[in-house]
Amino acid sequence: MIRAVLASTLLVLTVPLAAQQSMPPAPFAYRQLDDPSQEAAAQDLMETLRCLKCQSQSIADSDAPMAGDMRHQVRVRIAAGDSPDTVRAWLMQRYGDYVSYKPAVSATTWPLFAIPLLIVLVAGAILVRRLRRKA
């Protein structure tokens, strides 16, 4: 029992071997901003920004060093008074739609918005026709 506890404690204390983790994380990768409203804005934004290394996670969810560096950028920029939209635009200017989990209507994404609308319209039309036929 004691041995198991010791072993699991040691396992927790194991230092990751990957050397890229050997550098300390960016100052604001894990530190929250002092101003709660700014931190809330930064947190909301980070949850809708895509990690570039671990491509199915937001930067808020990822422990990849690069995601930490991106969180640092987000917090520093929000703390400097940038709006979340400005920070998102700054990243999209560099990485395109890819980096944002908040889809915007554009030349390539409009079917995403148009198709559901079309399906609802068609379903509504069919429904109306059927109801009229019955009546």
Added chain:
Amino acid sequence: MTWRLWVPLFAFALFLGLAAYQLTQPKDDFIESRMIGEALPYFELPPAMEGTPGVSSGTFADGQPRLLNIWASWCLPCIAEAPHLESLKEQGADIVGVAIRDRPEDVARFLAQHGNPYSRIGRDDLSEVQLAIGSSGVPETFVIDGRGVIRYQHIGDIRASDVPKLLAELEAAR
């Protein structure tokens, strides 16, 4: 009139076919920078190791096109591309390095082991320059023209077959 009954099934089959086709397509993991054609954002990086100067955006404004190599001593593919960077240098390319999240002693050890093709190496502990130019990993290599405009991006390690293309892009940026 019974043909109408089959319409939803056909629509579904069509959707299934499309999904199956997309599943067989290779996944593109490369995220291209949108900064091609844009000027390098302003930055200043301290030297990544003793004896080699650091890098700033001003480095790229003297009329000579250069390669900007984003790398790190902890990055394994960087070992694979080291000989090809060396051959680019031998063929006249000026290569500026940016070391991501790296220690001076690790940088020095890596270069002693695998050769040093860099004229300057900047130390980017927060990936700031990497994020500013739209690079999403290491290694990546950018061609910067003599006015500091980003002209070309190579994602991943440079193979022997990539060397002529990079030299041609450097020539085109002249």
